[in-house]
Amino acid sequence: MLARQRQARILEEVRRAGGVRVSELTILLGVSDMTIRRDLDQLSADGAIQKVHGGAVLGSQVSDEPSxxxxxxxxxxxxxxxxxxxxxxxxxxxxxxxxxxxxxxxxxxxxxxxxxxxxxxxxxxxxxxxxxxxxxxxxxxxxxxxxxxxxxxxxxxxxxxxxxxxxxxxxxxxxxxxxxxxxxxxxxxxxxxxxxxxxxxxxxxxxxxxxxxxxxxxxxxxxxxxxxxxxxxxxxxxxxxxxxxxxxxxxxxxxxxxxxxxx
Structure with missing residues (x-):
């Protein structure tokens, strides 16, 4: 699977579940932690997701700090x-x-x-x-x-x-x-x-x-x-x-x- 195909699959999973863990994605896609983390870095740079500790959520779900x-x-x-x-x-x-x-x-x-x-x-x-x-x-x-x-x-x-x-x-x-x-x-x-x-x-x-x-x-x-x-x-x-x-x-x-x- 090409990197962009894999990233599209990750984004699909984030949208479906509301969030994903790195450990779950390594099993789902059969790749290493490092590969998943690089994919999350790219999706984060694209603004599609927000990385959180151990995984990711949709970018639109991350909220700012109110007074x-x-x-x-x-x-x-x-x-x-x-x-x-x-x-x-x-x-x-x-x-x-x-x-x-x-x-x-x-x-x-x-x-x-x-x-x-x-x-x-x-x-x-x-x-x-x-x-x-x-x-x-x-x-x-x-x-x-x-x-x-x-x-x-x-x-x-x-x-x-x-x-x-x-x-x-x-x-x-x-x-x-x-x-x-x-x-x-x-x-x-x-x-x-x-x-x-x-x-x-x-x-x-x-x-x-x-x-x-x-x-x-x-x-x-x-x-x-x-x-x-x-x-x-x-x-x-x-x-x-x-x-x-x-x-x-x-x-x-x-x-x-x-x-x-x-x-």
Whole structure:
């Protein structure tokens, strides 16, 4: 098979499945990893696909980084329901971490009323929400670092602080989650900071509303299996729920409206 024929077959497979892994393509096409990677490089240069760790997705699926302000108004009922569920999993007196993100920001309002917590965060918005509550009952550790458009503190300073700590639970917001790409962010430095957070947590709890499904950012920071628990909302399609149920340790799907108001 000629290179362009092989690349056309790869593109067909990406369009069919939404994404592919290098390992799958080597079996499908009977060629080496290096050959597949060269093909992906060419397709990426053509703008047909976006390379992600271990494979590729369609170029049009890769999303840019929105501002914190833009994200804060989206999917509010789902984010509030997810945050309330996540808060019920926190034990007073423990050490937890909250990543940057608008769902973790919603969770911070609940955290502010739970006594005796030590809270590690790389989000100024999260730290401000907890710290500004009346009679604050928590110790807040802000990592420091370089601020991104989504209000995350990232980079070597943030990573060094996180890697010197340990926490019982990590509540992790994500820009996107995808069966091939895993958990992703549009920001390369934020991906590394999120990896650091995952490494230092005993339990990783991903909080992600259903709109994040099949969204792929530039950089991945963990496969779906990195989540011990994933909390999402009932807007997630049944097929996606089935995929996530297999991939994560435990999937929790919360309703976004009272029982009586749902059809």
């Amino acid at each position: 914190f302000e833009a994200k804060s108004t989206l999917a509010q009922p789902a984010k509030q329901a997810i945050a309330a569920q996540a808060a019920r999993m926190i034990t007073p007196g423990t050490a937890i971490a909250l990543s940057a993100g608008t769902t973790t920001w919603a969770l911070a309002r609940h955290v502010a009323s739970i006594p005796g917590l030590t809270v590690v965060t790389n989000s100024t918005a999260v730290a401000d929400t907890i710290g500004s509550s009346d009679g604050s009952k928590q110790t807040v550790i802000l990592t420091g670092g370089v601020r991104t458009p989504s209000a995350a503190l990232v980079g070597p300073v943030a990573d060094a602080t996180i890697r010197s700590l340990h926490f019982d639970q990590l509540f992790l917001g994500v820009h996107g989650m995808d069966v091939v790409a895993g958990f992703t962010t549009p920001n390369l430095a934020e991906a590394e900071t999120n990896r650091s957070l995952i490494e230092r947590a005993q339990t990783v709890i991903v909080v992600a509303d259903s709109s994040k499904w099949a969204t792929v950012g530039l950089a991945d920071f963990g496969s779906l299996s990195a989540a011990d628990i994933l909390i999402t909302d009932d807007g997630l399609p049944n097929e996606a729920q089935a995929v996530l149920s297999e991939a994560v340790g435990k999937l929790i799907v919360v309703p976004t409206a009272p029982e009586g108001s749902r059809s």
